[in-house]
Amino acid sequence: MEFFVISATIIIFLFTGGGLILNNSLTNILRNQSEEIGEVKVRVNSIPTHQLIKGEADSIQISLKQWQPRPHIRVELLELETDRIGIDLDQIRKLNADNWQTVLKKPLNMAWRTILTENDLNNLIKSPQVEEMISKVTGDASSGFELLELNLNLKGNNRIAMETKVKLPIRGEEILDVNLEFNLGVIKGHSIIISDIEGTLNNRRLSSSLLQGFVDNINNQLSWRNLEDSGITMRLLQFNINEDTLEIAGFIHLQPSKKD
Known part of the structure; x- marks a missing residue:
């Protein structure tokens, strides 16, 4: 954003x-x-x-x-x-x-189109803004999990592979390799949704019910509706994941502050 x-x-x-x-x-x-x-x-x-x-x-x-x-x-x-x-x-x-x-x-209305490379996305997830978003999803180290490393691989056909290293409170200081692959889509222009997820933990397949519960928690937070209180309305009209690039287009509405 x-x-x-x-x-x-x-x-x-x-x-x-x-x-x-x-x-x-x-x-x-x-x-x-x-x-x-x-x-x-x-x-x-x-x-x-x-x-x-x-x-x-x-x-x-x-x-x-x-x-x-x-x-x-x-x-x-x-x-x-x-x-x-x-x-x-x-x-x-x-x-x-x-x-x-x-x-x-x-009000300022802008139509926009952007292309990000796979390298752009991997740099973006290291930004303070995205790290803060991730921390809200994962929770603190005592109740959630600690994300140590995250890398994305664009697969095409709106599918992404994610390689991560994490720590879980119940596993102490053990570093776990978690690999996930999933589809990304858009609902009504304002929400990103994760679907068709599969993954492994230390090369062992994770259960579909466990992954679905994890995904449901994230999907509930992947909406731009929460920006509207700060004067920003955004909608996506195009969303394509190709090999090595992500192409998205939409519009954004910026509302002026209310005059006293």
Whole structure:
């Protein structure tokens, strides 16, 4: 999720400097805000052009290749297209990651498409954000299990293999090899669901009932509905796992903060 909020922040930064936006200026902004970036394409549609000075545009299109906004977050491709956008220029100087809603004069809607490589995904699961999500699923070390290592292998046909090393409280300090393989799908655009799971523990097949109980617990938490309270609504329209790449597309709606 973070790179979508980062993308919205970059779009907001387009309106700094009195709305005098050039492609070279955007490229510099993107490079300064990113760890690494490859090709950048941007198109700002604004008729009449002087509405940019008021923080408004008809639409903005951005395409980024090999974009790494944070050390553990990288995408092979990210394409964004907004509908009409309105920015409060007076609030931009106060902008940070926690108050982005105050900068929006109206809701911001973005259609997006992204491609992540297998390597991108394996780096992503080492990010603090994903580690926090995993810890919520696994529980603390005394009641849940401790995840020591996790690697993903994209199999194609929306199937993923997962190799992990874990510790269980009942097994003390023993390190266990857990290998899982499963399908990923989307329900109603807002939830990821795991299905058709099979796996082994130290090369011994795990029971289907045990795995299903584990999956049910995770599926209950894989929804973007919980982001809506913070002003973010996201829906997936396309979700394809190919060999070595994950391709997803959808839309995101960012709600401005309520005015007192």
